[in-house]
Amino acid sequence: MSLQIAPLQKEKHIHTKINITNPFTFAKEQHILPVVVQEFIRVGAELPIVFIKDPASERFDVVTMLGLKSGENLMVSEGQWQGFYVPKVLWNHPLLLADDPAQEGQLVVALVESSPMVNTETGHSLFNEDGSESDFLKSRVDMMREFYMQSQTTRAFNKVLADLDLLIPQTLTMTLSGSPREISGIYIVDEKKLNSLSDEQLLDLNKRGIMPAIYAHLMSLQQVQRLGDRVNKAAAAAA
Numbered sequence: 001m002s003l004q005i006a007p008l009q010k011e012k013h014i015h016t017k018i019n020i021t022n023p024f025t026f027a028k029e030q031h032i033l034p035v036v037v038q039e040f041i042r043v044g045a046e047l048p049i050v051f052i053k054d055p056a057s058e059r060f061d062v063v064t065m066l067g068l069k070s071g072e073n074l075m076v077s078e079g080q081w082q083g084f085y086v087p088k089v090l091w092n093h094p095l096l097l098a099d100d101p102a103q104e105g106q107l108v109v110a111l112v113e114s115s116p117m118v119n120t121e122t123g124h125s126l127f128n129e130d131g132s133e134s135d136f137l138k139s140r141v142d143m144m145r146e147f148y149m150q151s152q153t154t155r156a157f158n159k160v161l162a163d164l165d166l167l168i169p170q171t172l173t174m175t176l177s178g179s180p181r182e183i184s185g186i187y188i189v190d191e192k193k194l195n196s197l198s199d200e201q202l203l204d205l206n207k208r209g210i211m212p213a214i215y216a217h218l219m220s221l222q223q224v225q226r227l228g229d230r231v232n233k234a235a236a237a238a239a
Contacts, residue, residue: 004114005098010131013111018094018136019123022079024086026093026115031067033087036150037157037213042085044220047075048227051158051167051187060158060167060187062217065227068176068183074230088147094118095137097144107148109141160210164201166193174228177235188221189214 006012027033032052035043043049047064054061064087066075075082081090094115100106111118111126124136133141161167168190172183194214197205205211 002114003112005096005110006113007098007100008095008109008111008126010127014127014131015120016111016126017119017121017123018126019117019119021123023093023117024076024081024090025079026117027066027090028073028076028079029071031070031072032063032065034089034151035062035064035087036147036154037062038150038153039085039088040213040216040220043087044216044223046083046085046223046226047220048223049217049220050170051161052185053167053187060162062154062158064220065186065224068174068181068224068227068231074227074234088143088150092140092144092147095140095144097148109144157210157213160205160208161189161214164193164197166190168193172224174224176228176231183224189217191218 035049040049043064047066049062049064051060051062053059066073068074094112094117096110096112097107098110100108117123125134126137128134166189167187169184170186170188172186174181174183202211205214
C-alpha cells in the first residue's frame with residue numbers, strides 16, 4: 001500500500017488521533033534506519049552502525065542495522081521494540097517533516113494519513129477542542145525539529161569522513177543457521193587510515209568532537225554478531 005501523506009492542517013485534522021498501542025509496526029520490514037551522531041553511543045551498545053553510499057550522489061549516510069537482509073527487522077516484534085534504546089527516527093511516525101510544496105526550502109509538519117495508527121476514535125489527539133495544538137503534537141514537533149538539526153550535524157560528520165577518505169567498503173561473512181551469508185554494500189571507518197592521519201588532523205577531529213563518534217561506530221561493529229544470534233535463535237525456535 002502506498003503512503004498517503006498530507007500537510008497537517010487544523011481544519012482537516014481537528015479530530016485526528018494517533019493510537020500508539022503498537023507504535024513500531026510500520027517499521028517491521030525495515031532492515032536499516034538512519035541515526036544521528038548524538039545517539040551513536042546508545043545505539044552502538046546494542047546494534048551495529050555502518051555507512052551506506054548513494055550511487056547517484058556519491059553521498060554517504062550513516063545507518064544502524066536492524067536485520068541482516070532486506071526486509072528483515074530483528075528488533076521489532078508485534079509492534080514493540082525488542083531492545084533497550086529506541087532510535088530517534090522511529091518515535092514520530094506517523095508525523096514527519098516534509099518539503100513545503102508552497103515554499104521551496106521550507107519544511108512543514110505532515111501526516112501519514114494511510115497509517116493504521118491514524119483514526120478519530122482512540123489515541124492521542126493532535127488538536128485540542130479549541131483548535132490549539134495538543135501537548136502531544138507539540139512534543140512530537142519539538143522532537144522532529146531536534147532530529148532535523150541533528151541530522152544536519154550528522155551529514156557534516158559524514159562529509160568529514162568522506163573528505164578524509166576514511167570510509168572503505170566492507171563485506172561481512174557470517175554463519176547463519178549453519179550456512180554462510182555475506183553482507184555487502186556497507187562502509188566502515190578504516191582504522192589504519194585513521195591512525196595514519198597527521199597529529200594536526202587528529203587533534204582537529206578531537207576538538208570538533210568527532211573522535212568519540214568514530215570510536216562508537218567502530219565498537220558497534222561487534223553487535224553484528226548479536227543480530228546473527230537473533231537469527232539463529234529464531235531458526236532454532238521454529239525448527
